[in-house]
Amino acid sequence: MPEIYVSTDIEADGPIPGPHSLLSLASAAFTADGRLLDTFSVTLDTLPDATGHPDTMAWWATQPDAWEAARRETRPAAQAMASYHAWLLQLPGKPVFVGYPASYDFLFVYWYLMRFVGHSPFGHAALDIKTFAMSLMRRPFRSVTKRTMPRRWFAGTRAHTHVALDDAIEQGELFCHMLREHGGQLGT
Template sequence: MARPEIYISTDIESDGPIPGPHSMLSFASAAFTADKTLHGTFTANLSTLPGAQGHPETMAWWATQPRAWAACRAGQQDPAVAMPAYRTWLESLPGRPVFVGYPAAFDFMFVYWYLIRFTGASPFSHSALDLKSYAMALLGTDFRSTVKRTMPRAWFGGSPHSHVALDDALEQGALFCAMLAARDQFLQ
């Protein structure tokens, strides 16, 4: 019998638009099953990649976020240590991991690159579920007009979007579970 899916809501913080020339500074994942059960979290702040540099536009944005910057620079770990621990955590969960992100294209790009670079494989394979695309399908809206402010308020909890990776991973995991519940209502 196939293992059930477990949804890994993941948020990353970086110092630029792509991995390699720029670094993933922090990441966090919250593992949820469709019934909204939180099965655990993983978070790490990473030291920067050798030779990588912060992108000027990204660093200008970070200057406006001192609390989040301080949070992502505390307790840094070498990616060569953090990423194998993350992979082990993913593989220990009670289900097949499905990456969930908002936007998935950005967050997954960094997580996948770091997993391949530092562990040689990704438990997610090559795929990620994008919350904006999922909301577009549920709501029957155009992609560019599907943004958080146009989504049903009932989908959101009270968590603020803080740009602290763990806070944001938990926030978007709860959003995804609310979307799954809405899907189930549509199907009835």
């Protein structure tokens, strides 16, 4: 089975799942040659005993359009994650989680999948775009940011809006430019 690169972005109301909630989740599934296969997007009800972290909520106050998008037509977490799980399973290959930063987005997605579905089609691993960039650029990790990455990697990518679906597609396009430059399609 070929690998399907599932560029994923989440929005949350705090730094960790459990005490804080996943607000929105979106993924864009790409083939190794950069073709966008499908997208998934959902907004979730907050967890019953969770609260927004004060620092995160202060940041959200500066992003009213993104906040509104993350709170529109919310669904119960169990229902949202079951739909996401089913979407992942119907992809025509093995899903690989891709994120920027993967450590944050994967933390929430994995926790929610395990809590509400009991299974993660991603297994225990995630591919971090920043780490991949570090390798391609041959630079120290902390010196790699979107501002220091080659502009050619952003050719035709969308704006970063803090709306989960926009950002999942934008980051997937960035990853595909990097992958193509690295040597094109990888073996399966």
